[in-house]
Amino acid sequence: MLHNGLMSEYLVISTSIDLMRAASDDIVYVSSDGNYSSFVFTYGNPRVVTVQLGQVERLLAEQLTYSGADFIRIGKSLIINRNYISYINLPKQQLVLSGGHASSHNLSASKEALKQLKELIEKGLK
Numbered sequence: 761m762l763h764n765g766l767m768s769e770y771l772v773i774s775t776s777i778d779l780m781r782a783a784s785d786d787i788v789y790v791s792s793d794g795n796y797s798s799f800v801f802t803y804g805n806p807r808v809v810t811v812q813l814g815q816v817e818r819l820l821a822e823q824l825t826y827s828g829a830d831f832i833r834i835g836k837s838l839i840i841n842r843n844y845i846s847y848i849n850l851p852k853q854q855l856v857l858s859g860g861h862a863s864s865h866n867l868s869a870s871k872e873a874l875k876q877l878k879e880l881i882e883k884g885l886k
Contacts, residue, residue: 769824775810782807784827788844788859789867790816792837802844802859813837832880834873848878 768783786801792813799807811819817839820831833839840857846864847856850871858864869877 769827771819771823773809773811773816773819778809780807780809784820784824784830784841785843787831787841788857788865789841790839791867792816800865802863804863813839832877834869834877838867838869840867842881845877845881848874848881850874850878 768785771782773780788800788802791798795812796808797811797813797816817833821828830842831839832842844857844859846858853868853871855867855869856864
């Protein structure tokens, strides 16, 4: 896949027991549950790795030169790929990400986090 005219970048996460390599364009979002991070991809097949979300955030920034800015941390337990945002509803605290094969992901986040995200996207339009 091309991203800004370049080939896809890959995120590599290596732990003592496994290694995950994923194209940045395929990552819809990453959610956290304590010491585990679940990656949700455009093609399905979520993958859980034993890495805290803060470490994932750091690796995204370090490894993805061009597409790292596409990933936004929302609250304590969620990193999303801004390219897949399709709907934000502040009163319902609802965020819908759509990516690949007509799948959509309904997530919830705080009103404040969603408000900041909405403003960030609106700024990008100007």
